[in-house]
Amino acid sequence: MEPVLKIEHLTKVYPDGTVALSNTSFDVHPGEFVVVIGSSGAGKSTLLRCINLLVEPTEGDVIFKGEKVNQSKSKQVKHIRREIGMVFQNFNLIDRLSVLNNVLHGRLGYTNTIKGSLGIFNKKDIKEAEAILERVGLKQQKYKRADELSGGQMQRVGISRALAQMPRLILADEPIASLDPASSKNIMDHIYNICQEDQLTAIVNLHQVDVALKYATRIIGMQHGQIIFDGHPSQLSDKVIDEIYDTKKPPLVNAQ
Ligand SMILES: Nc1ncnc2c1ncn2[C@@H]1O[C@H](COP(=O)(O)OP(=O)(O)OP(=O)(O)O)[C@@H](O)[C@H]1O
Structure with a gap:
């Protein structure tokens, strides 16, 4: 191989x-x-x-x-x-954004630059991000601000963002x-x-x-x-x- x-x-x-x-x-x-x-x-x-x-x-x-x-x-x-999805020691989340929006940042490599910078994502991306959050047990927290989470939850968002890249x-x-x-x-x-x-x-x-x-x-x-x-x-x-x-x-x- x-x-x-x-x-x-x-x-x-x-x-x-x-x-x-x-x-x-x-x-x-x-x-x-x-x-x-x-x-x-x-x-x-x-x-x-x-x-x-x-x-x-x-x-x-x-x-x-x-x-x-x-x-x-x-x-x-x-x-x-x-x-290539990256997971960081200190999570590298955007504190003021929701859990869902942090995960959607993983889609930026696939999104038109202007839409991405405005935080406009299509329905398919949002559904995919929600499915990933469900996998890591965070679906209920999707509208919470990232800085309201525990360290372990923050890292699960970090993992979800990496997965949203389809790495x-x-x-x-x-x-x-x-x-x-x-x-x-x-x-x-x-x-x-x-x-x-x-x-x-x-x-x-x-x-x-x-x-x-x-x-x-x-x-x-x-x-x-x-x-x-x-x-x-x-x-x-x-x-x-x-x-x-x-x-x-x-x-x-x-x-x-
Ligand atoms: N931006 C930088 N400028 C100068 N030296 C650096 C820089 N980043 C890392 N180093 C040095 O390069 C070497 C390797 O660092 P690196 O962070 O890759 O090691 P590490 O094994 O990941 O360490 P740790 O487990 O502490 O994170 C160290 O001597 C470090 O001080």
């Missing part, structure tokens, strides 16, 4: 000289649930941000469905980006870092189950090794901008964990 995503010799050097990613290469195949682990500053966020061009790589290529994302013209970038690939950057253990489990269950049901591919950055082991079909371990482990969760030995975190005590949360 052709990879859905190819990362080739990706390097990111920030303007201050920080080398966040160094000559990183790997392929992701359809249906994989890849969890990227590594200590703070390892380059996990930079990697995801390079994939959807929130950050411009210094060298190397990101190839999504056979197209070089980083060398595409702006119109193609819009088309590529709408198939092929979900990128989640520490989606549970701001949540309590019960909400964390709920959010990881939603992301994992939706990816299974819709046959989506996912790359999820996590700090918690036990959560990674529970959900991942493949784990990538990063250190200092480089991949130092790439394999099945069963291959992630204590020794490898020590190497990735440069410690004998990896961070844990309770993820029954």
Whole structure:
């Protein structure tokens, strides 16, 4: 099967000289649930941000469905980006907008720019957004302002907005870092189950090794901008964990 995503010799050097990613290469195949682990500053966020061009790589290529994302013209970038849904640690919702309108923002890549900026969406988009909210158990909250929700509910809106894009690939950057253990489990269950049901591919950055082991079909371990482990969760030995975190005590949360 052709990879859905190819990362080739990706390097990111920030303007201050920080080398966040160094000559990183790997392929992701359809249906994989890849969890990227590594200590703070390892380059996990930079990697995801390079994939959807929130950050411009210094060298190397990101190839999504056979197209070089980083060398595409702006119109193609819009088309590529709408198939890559992003879930953020701090949710990135628009507080003053309703839950439904936040989800509809996921349709902007498919909407005429003027209508989108005025918040005018067609009936089909609204029905689709409502169906997604029902899936994550938020249909009753659709007219609430986003800032009236709990953290776990906000993240379910973040997931719904990503799904409204009709993505092929979900990128989640520490989606549970701001949540309590019960909400964390709920959010990881939603992301994992939706990816299974819709046959989506996912790359999820996590700090918690036990959560990674529970959900991942493949784990990538990063250190200092480089991949130092790439394999099945069963291959992630204590020794490898020590190497990735440069410690004998990896961070844990309770993820029954
Ligand atoms: N805009 C920026 N300018 C300069 N350096 C940056 C910038 N963003 C990130 N960095 C640096 O790049 C390196 C990798 O950061 P990144 O956020 O990708 O790591 P991370 O593994 O996601 O860390 P965390 O788990 O803390 O989010 C770090 O040294 C960080 O300080």
